[in-house]
Amino acid sequence: MAGIAEVLGVAEAFAEVERRAIPKVPTLRGKVIATLFFEESTRTRLSFETAAKRLSADVLSLAVATSAVKKGESLRDTVETVEALGIDALIIRHASSGAPLQVARWAKRARVVNAGDGWHEHPTQALVDCFTIRQVIAERTGVDPASLGVSCFAGLRILLVGDIAHSRVARSAVLAYAALGAEVTVVGPSSLLPPGIERWAVRVGTDLDAELARADVVSLLRLQSERGSGEFVPTLREYTARFGLTAARAERLAPHTIVTHPGPMVRGVEIASDVAELPNSVITRQVTNGVAVRMATLFLLLGAEGSAELAAGRG
């Protein structure tokens, strides 16, 4: 099984490819990769498809809105049909937690990549965030990311802010950061903390201002109003007042504090409009790095001895 360090290392090599005049390598020529997005997404699907194309794989994109799924075809039948086309990897986004794991059990030979499942996990996004954080630290210290390894995460104080309960990004991030030895704190409305969080490898903070002052990295999570998170707080205004990165809070951040957001951002709710352009905000970098990290994921699964486990999420 490929560890996080290995994925980051391979991604670093692919980031170098991306800087070339023709950012394309023949690594996965002849492989067929299908994206099955059962839930709306722009950036993740484009990121995966760009990654696959830069590796010279053929890409099939199942548009669920016009497919047999709309006629009542089951997920299992859809997977079996797509696999019958000779697919090597299925990249799946689904509103149901655990769906990619089930798909991995149904698939006969295709590798399965979890591109986000319900509230459960979004593993490649967590890898992108790890990659981006390391990249920034490497630049600041003038050390090559490869020689930095993952040691830069040991004791790093990472703060996740917002709707933890409904956030697949948060679940994957907590697992990844904890595995790398970071000190993870979460802060959010208590109605948006998942049950049993006291057993997670995190500290639960209550005072955002106190936590911001000591954080090396601040990860803002989207208030997922389309999943009904709106009912969990009285008003967006009250949410922003308590948990938003307002301009006043942004001004008090330590100069070295890195600000991340998995997107899409709701400006004016979890982050003030002008804060996203902070010098320490790495939000556009996260999008750019997404391609290299997803190239690494696909390469490790299809181009080298990899493991479906890593990408399909925890058992």
Added chain:
Amino acid sequence: MAERAAKTLVIRGGRVVDGEAGAAPRRADVAIEGGAIVAVGEGLSVPAGARVLDAGGCVVGPGLVDLHAHLRQPGAEEAETVESASRAAALGGYTAVVAMPNTEPAIDSAEMVRAVLGLGRAAPCEVAVAGAITVGRAGERLAPMAELAALGVVLFTDDGRGVQDGALLRRALDYARGLGVTLAEHCEDEAIAAGGVMHEGEWSGRLGLPGAPAAAEEAMLGRDLALVRATGAPMHFLHLSTAGSVELVRRAKRDGLPVTAEVTPHHLVLDDAEVAAYDPVFRVNPPLRTRADMAALWEGLADGTIDAVATDHAPHPPEAKDQPFDQAPPGMLGLETALAVVAGALAGAEKDGDGTLGPVAGRLSLPGLWWDMSVAPAAIARLGPLDLRPGGHSAQGGPVAPGAAANLCVFDPAASWTVDPGALASRSANTPYRGRTLVGRVRHTVLRGEPVVVDAAAQG
């Protein structure tokens, strides 16, 4: 004489649990003629031409009675039929099942009661019927309960859902009291459950699945107990699953309220960690809870707070269960495995001192469990010897004594078998025990003197 002997059936070499509370099994043969037990004793002589069923190493007791089975007919025959479910029941040692009314259409009219009773007449297991409390189980207006009661229906439930409207339930209790029937509630406050698909707790938090908190069950149970106190009408509580529920019923019984309660085998032996691989076979309602809840349920069974073990047998075809966890319908098979699962867990606990059952080991024995799976449920469904009603119901729930109806289950507590979903009699395969080895198996089942299961195989 020869003619009479030909009709004699002798169950030989077993130990009899006769339906007396707390009595230890005693070595005895059981002789049966014309649907009734004629003799019980050690070393009975076998008349020439009599049929003998070997019960060596087995416990012989009154046939099991299930208060809670979804037979799916009419409306979902692809999942199960009365015929397939009663075969499954017979293989599980059951001689009577109460069919839940959440069929399509629901059992909320005399016509539907007659139809399902008719389907059950030739079945290898007695089929009784529970009626709906509200028309179409929609929770809006009362079903014609007197019309159903006249056909022998004694249990009324909207199972699958609780009656959400407290005022309506209060009217139903008042009305039921006058009819002498019992309402059975599926306790789940749907507003609090908020669409949860598993127990709300550490596992739901990790798995990112919406959770239904224990409070959803306990809030409705608390409301219902207050209404029982207010109306004096009896109530039965279906598939209790939380430690808090056990405590609420314990207090209610201490106060003398006319309530009874059941627990399922799966809530006794499976916890919410089973959901970790998102296998929809473990989606059930109420959801699998925690090990602490399991321990409290065992304790409730041991101290009499919980009266009965009931299966909540809920077949679903593969195409319904082969879906993302949160989209698959809740429910699991239970009839064929119930006694083996519960007796096996109990025997295992006595041997290994399991953490969950440890405290009840020694206080809850196989005869005690048999009471909870036969005598008590027969009394709650009024299928027992004192409750012979019109419509041809035979006496269920023992005793194993001369003159009693010959409805018997012969169980080998040492036989081990591996559960193969494809080999079960049910039309569906959604057993949570797939591939597990169970210790204890029903060897023979006798219904009204006829062997319907012999050597773990259905007859006829």
